[in-house]
Each structure stands twice: as C-alpha cells, then as structure tokens.
Amino acid sequence: MAISLAAPPSPWRKVFRIKETIEQLFFVANESLLIIVFCVSFAAVVTILESSFHMRLVIQNDSMVPGFAALLILRELGAVVTALLLTSRVGAGIAAEVGTMKVTEQIDALRMLGIEPVRFLLMPRLIASILGTMILVVIANMVCIGCAILVSDAYLGFSPTMFVTSMRRFVGFQDLIFSMIKGACFGAIIPIVSCFFGFRCKAGADGVGQATTQSVVVSSVGIIVVDFILSYTFSHFY
Amino acid sequence: MKVEFKVGLLALLSVILVIVFAYIMGLMNLFTDSISLNVMYNYAGGIEEGSPVRVMGIKVGKVRKISFNPTFQMPDTKEEVKLKIEISVDRKAWETVRKDSRFFINLAGVIGEKFLEISPGSTGAPAFSPNDFVRGEDPPRIDQLISQSYGLAGKIIDIVTKNEGSVTNVLGQLDKLVNNFNKTLVLLDRTTKNKDIARLLENAIKISDDLVYLTGQLRSKRAEDTYDLVQKLIFRLEPLDGPMIRKFLQEEGVKARVKIF
Numbered sequence: 001m002a003i004s005l006a007a008p009p010s011p012w013r014k015v016f017r018i019k020e021t022i023e024q025l026f027f028v029a030n031e032s033l034l035i036i037v038f039c040v041s042f043a044a045v046v047t048i049l050e051s052s053f054h055m056r057l058v059i060q061n062d063s064m065v066p067g068f069a070a071l072l073i074l075r076e077l078g079a080v081v082t083a084l085l086l087t088s089r090v091g092a093g094i095a096a097e098v099g100t101m102k103v104t105e106q107i108d109a110l111r112m113l114g115i116e117p118v119r120f121l122l123m124p125r126l127i128a129s130i131l132g133t134m135i136l137v138v139i140a141n142m143v144c145i146g147c148a149i150l151v152s153d154a155y156l157g158f159s160p161t162m163f164v165t166s167m168r169r170f171v172g173f174q175d176l177i178f179s180m181i182k183g184a185c186f187g188a189i190i191p192i193v194s195c196f197f198g199f200r201c202k203a204g205a206d207g208v209g210q211a212t213t214q215s216v217v218v219s220s221v222g223i224i225v226v227d228f229i230l231s232y233t234f235s236h237f238y
Numbered sequence: 239m240k241v242e243f244k245v246g247l248l249a250l251l252s253v254i255l256v257i258v259f260a261y262i263m264g265l266m267n268l269f270t271d272s273i274s275l276n277v278m279y280n281y282a283g284g285i286e287e288g289s290p291v292r293v294m295g296i297k298v299g300k301v302r303k304i305s306f307n308p309t310f311q312m313p314d315t316k317e318e319v320k321l322k323i324e325i326s327v328d329r330k331a332w333e334t335v336r337k338d339s340r341f342f343i344n345l346a347g348v349i350g351e352k353f354l355e356i357s358p359g360s361t362g363a364p365a366f367s368p369n370d371f372v373r374g375e376d377p378p379r380i381d382q383l384i385s386q387s388y389g390l391a392g393k394i395i396d397i398v399t400k401n402e403g404s405v406t407n408v409l410g411q412l413d414k415l416v417n418n419f420n421k422t423l424v425l426l427d428r429t430t431k432n433k434d435i436a437r438l439l440e441n442a443i444k445i446s447d448d449l450v451y452l453t454g455q456l457r458s459k460r461a462e463d464t465y466d467l468v469q470k471l472i473f474r475l476e477p478l479d480g481p482m483i484r485k486f487l488q489e490e491g492v493k494a495r496v497k498i499f
Contacts, residue, residue, distance in 0.1 A: 026241045029248050131249075138252040142259065164262060169351055173263045176256065 021124040028090050028132030028187075033139065036085050040140045043081050044147035047072055052156050065156065066163040067170035069148050074175040075234075078141035080227055083186030086133060087219040091194040094125055095215035098198025099208040107199070118199070125191040133187030134180050141179055178234045185230060186223050193219040264288060264300065272299055272326035275335070276371045278312065278319035283343045283352065283377035290353045291325045298331035301354060312373055319373060325354060336363035341374035 048069045055062040098121060101107050110117040145167075152158040158166070197215040201207045282304070291299035303324040311318055327335055336359025344355045354374075366372065398405055429435055455461060475483055 022242050022245055025245050030244050033248065135249055135252040138255050139248075142255045168263060171263065173260055176259055 017120075017124045021127050024124050024128030025132050027093070028086065028128050029135050032086055032089055032132070032136060035089070036082050036136055036140055037143050039085055040078065040081050040144050041147045043077055044069075044073060044144035045151050047077060047144075048148045048151045049155070052152075062156065064166065064170075066148070066152055066158055066166035067168075069152075070145055070163075070167040071170045071175065073144040073148065074141055074171055074179050075231065076227070078144050079137045079179045079182040079186065080223065082136050082140045082183065083133060083190070083223045084220055086129075086136070086187070087190055087216055087223060090129065090132075091190045091219045092212045092216050094191055094194035095198045095201075095212045096208055098195050099201030099211040102199060102201045103203055103208060118195070122191060122195045125195065126188060129191045130184050130187040133183040133190070137179055137183030138176070141176065174237065178230075178237075182227065182230050185226055189222045189226060190219050193222060271329045273329060273332050273368045274302065275325050275327060275366060276369060277323045277325055277341045277354065277374040278310065278371055279321045279323060279343075279374045279376055280319055281376045281379060282321055282323060283379070285323065285343050285352045285354060289351070291327060291356065292353055293327070293331045293334055293356045294358055295355075296331070298328045298356075299326040302326050313371065315373070317373070323354070323374070327356070333365070334358040336360060336365055337372075338363040339372075341372060343374070343377040 048065065051069045051072070052062045052065045055065055055068070098107075101121070107117045107121075110120060149160050149163045152163055153160060194215040197211040197218070201211040285301060285304070287301055287304055289301045290297045291301065301323055303322075305322045305324070306320060307322045308320050310320060310322065335356055339359035340357045342355045342357070344353055345351070346353055475486065478486060
C-alpha cells in the first residue's frame with residue numbers, strides 16, 4: 001500500500017492531467033452552458049421566423065419550414081454559434097491566463113522545473129475544449145430544435161408532431177454527428193489559438209490585452225474558415 | 239457538489255439527448271413490435287432505407303434494408319427478381335396484409351417523398367409468415383416513359399415531314415369543311431327565324447296533332463262497330479249484280495250512283 005502511494009504518477013496521467021482537464025471541462029462546458037442556451041434559443045427563434053417569412057415570400061408556402069430550419073440548425077447554427085460564444089468566453093480566458101503567466105514569468109519557472117509548458121498548459125485545455133464543445137453543441141442543437149418547435153407551434157401553426165415529421169424528411173442522424181465533429185474541430189481551434197497568442201504575449205497589461213483580442217479575432221476567423229471547409233466536405237456525404 | 243460530478247452530469251445529459259434524437263429520427267425503435275417481410279423488385283423507383291411503409295395510407299412501418307440479390311428467383315413463379323427490400327410492418331397492421339395484397343412504390347407530398355404502399359388483402363386469403371418473400375409491383379420508369387414519348391414525337395414529326403403536302407392539304411380541307419359547316423349553321427339559324435317557315439312548322443304541328451287524334455279514333459270501340467257494319471254490308475252485297483245492288487240500296491234508302499264493272 002505504501003509502495004503504491006509512493007509510486008510516481010503514470011506517464012498517461014502526467015500527459016493528460018485528468019484533474020486539471022476536468023476542471024477545465026467544467027470551465028468550458030458547465031460555466032458556459034447558461035449563456036449558450038440563452039443565445040441559441042434566440043437564434044432558433046430568429047431562424048424559424050425568418051425561414052417562414054422567406055418561404056412565404058418566395059414560394060407562397062411555408063410547409064417545409066420545420067425541415068429546413070432543423071437542417072440549418074443542425075448543419076450550421078448549433079455548432080457555429082456555440083463555438084463563437086465559446087471563443088469570446090473561453091478563448092479570451094485562456095489567452096489572458098496564459099498571457100499573464102508569461103508576463104509574470106511563471107512559464108519560465110515551469111521550464112526551470114523541467115516541465116514542458118506547452119504540453120502542461122495546452123493539453124488539458126485542448127482536451128477539455130474539444131469535449132466541452134462537443135457536449136455543448138449537442139445541447140445547443142437540441143435546445144435550438146426545442147425552441148423552433150415551440151415557436152412554430154405558437155406562431156406558425158405546426159404541431160410538434162408535424163414539425164418532427166417534416167424534420168425527418170430533411171434531417172438524418174448523420175447531421176448531428178457532423179455537427180459534433182464540427183464542434184470538436186472548433187473546440188480544438190479555440191485553445192490552440194488562445195495558447196499561441198498567450199505564449200507570445202508581450203510584457204505588461206497592454207500585452208495581455210492585445211493577446212486576448214488577437215486570440216478572439218483569429219479564433220473566430222479560424223472557426224468560420226474551418227466551418228466552410230467542413231461544410232463543403234460533409235456535403236459530399238449526402 | 240464536486241466538479242467531476244457536475245461535468246459528468248452534463249456529459250450524461252448530452253448522451254441522453256443524442257439517444258433521444260436517434261429515437262426521434264427512427265434509428266432506434268426500442269418499443270415497436272413489428273414483423274419483417276421481403277418485397278422483391280426489379281426497379282424500385284428511388285425508394286430509400288428508412289422510407290415509410292403504409293397500409294391504406296397509414297404509416298405502419300419502414301424500409302429496413304435494401305440489398306441486391308442477382309441470383310434470386312421467386313419460389314413460385316421462378317421469375318428472376320434482383321432487388322430485395324426488407325420492410326417492417328407493425329403487428330397491429332399485420333392482419334390486413336394478406337397473400338393477395340399488392341406492394342406499390344408511391345410518391346407523396348410536395349417534395350416527392352417515396353413510400354411503399356401495401357394494398358389490403360382479402361380476408362379469405364392466407365396470411366404471410368414473417369420474412370416471407372413477395373413480388374412487388376415495379377413502378378413505371380419515368381425515364382422509359384420520356385424515352386417512349388420522344389420516340390413517338392419523332393415518329394409524328396417524321397410522318398408530318400414525309401407527307402407535308404398531304405397534311406397541309408388535309409388541314410386546308412378541314413379548314414374549309416369547318417367554314418362550310420359554320421355557314422350552314424348560320425343559315426339554319428336564319429331559317430328558323432323566317433315567318434313563313436315558322437307558319438309551316440306550326441301547321442305541321444297541327445296536322446301531326448290531328449293525325450294523332452284520328453288514329454286514336456280509328457282504334458276506338460265505335461270505329462270497330464263501324465268496320466263490322468261495313469263488313470256485313472259487303473257480305474250481303476257480294477252475291478248481287480248491278481241492278482240488284484241498286485234496288486237493294488234504294489230499299490235501304492241510300493241514293494247512290496253505283497257503277498258496276
């Protein structure tokens with residue numbers, strides 16, 4: 001017993017730092033949940049109402065709105081809105097944290113202790129961000145669809161059964177899988193970009209501010225570009 | 239509450255949502271009680287796995303699997319049918335699907351959703367066993383119809399091109415015929431409005447009425463008595479010669495000039 005307690009942690013635990021990863025996952029997923037649910041609910045309402053308005057305007061018929069809106073939510077809205085919100089919240093936080101560590105020479109201290117700072121700081125955040133974004137994307141998609149069902153029932157006259165029937169014509173289970181893959185990719189972009197700017201942070205409070213701003217801007221642009229690439233790729237699977 | 243627990247709870251929630259979504263999309267049917275049937279086609283008209291199966295317009299199942307079976311022959315007719323569509327039918331509708339049911343591939347909705355329609359069989363027909371093979375009704379091939387329409391249109395154009403003069407002539411004559419017919423109709427219309435013709439028609443109607451009255455009288459009892467009387471008179475006159483007839487008529491009080499040939 002004494003031997004096992006005294007034994008050094010396994011390399012696997014050293015690389016992944018499970019406790020730190022879970023804490024980061026809590027920061028990414030649990031603490032962002034409320035704001036994401038709130039924002040995607042409004043995004044869903046706007047999507048369903050705008051879809052109905054456009055379809056009535058163009059083809060004088062909005063019978064396909066539920067399917068169209070559900071497809072839009074699953075293919076784009078759920079993942080992208082979630083990722084952009086996480087960028088502004090988590091990405092800025094990571095960049096500021098790592099930047100401050102750089103400015104206060106904590107990263108140099110880690111190097112002095114023989115710890116590889118990139119692996120030490122990035123790996124838990126990367127894993128947490130990938131998993132957290134995937135979890136949040138699933139929840140965001142379901143909340144979006146739930147709100148769309150409520151709005152279409154209240155304002156457009158589609159009962160939940162009609163909505164689901166119409167949705168099933170357009171949407172498949174693979175759409176949710178693709179959305180989760182998108183979430184994982186966006187989740188990877190956020191800590192990589194944020195840590196990159198954090199590690200390159202210039203001295204002083206101004207440097208931290210700049211690193212934070214740049215990380216949010218670059219992450220957002222990266223998310224939109226990667227979204228285009230993934231959407232184009234996934235369109236070949238239909 | 240520990241951080242690990244909260245994170246785990248959120249992860250569990252997302253897994254549950256994925257399962258619920260899969261159930262809604264029809265990927266998981268945990269609570270359905272259905273029976274499988276293999277419907278064989280040579281042309282399936284674009285039906286897909288997951289397409290609905292309907293009996294009398296009500297959804298009772300779905301297409302589970304589509305597979306190619308190049309060597310398959312129908313057990314009873316030995317017909318080669320190469321496309322196997324495995325469908326599920328809810329147990330509640332299973333009794334209506336009999337051996338004389340027919341399996342069509344139909345189109346529904348604005349977006350043209352394909353579905354498999356089963357016509358209900360007669361009660362006297364035997365029921366299917368699970369996983370039986372049944373021959374479906376191949377839907378009409380739109381590409382073939384279009385191709386045949388093109389062929390027909392080509393032939394019509396060919397005929398018209400080869401007989402251009404005749405066709406033009408026929409059309410010209412038809413045009414004249416229609417014109418003449420039109421003129422005739424106009425004349426007829428004018429004629430019916432002429433006063434003399436109207437009087438003639440009126441008299442003709444009166445004559446026709448009189449004739450009807452006359453023929454009615456001829457068929458009456460009184461007319462029959464008259465015929466009998468005339469017949470008896472002729473019977474009595476028959477054996478007599480000219481002077482005798484004259485004498486007879488004078489006796490009867492009839493003043494007539496009878497000429498005997």
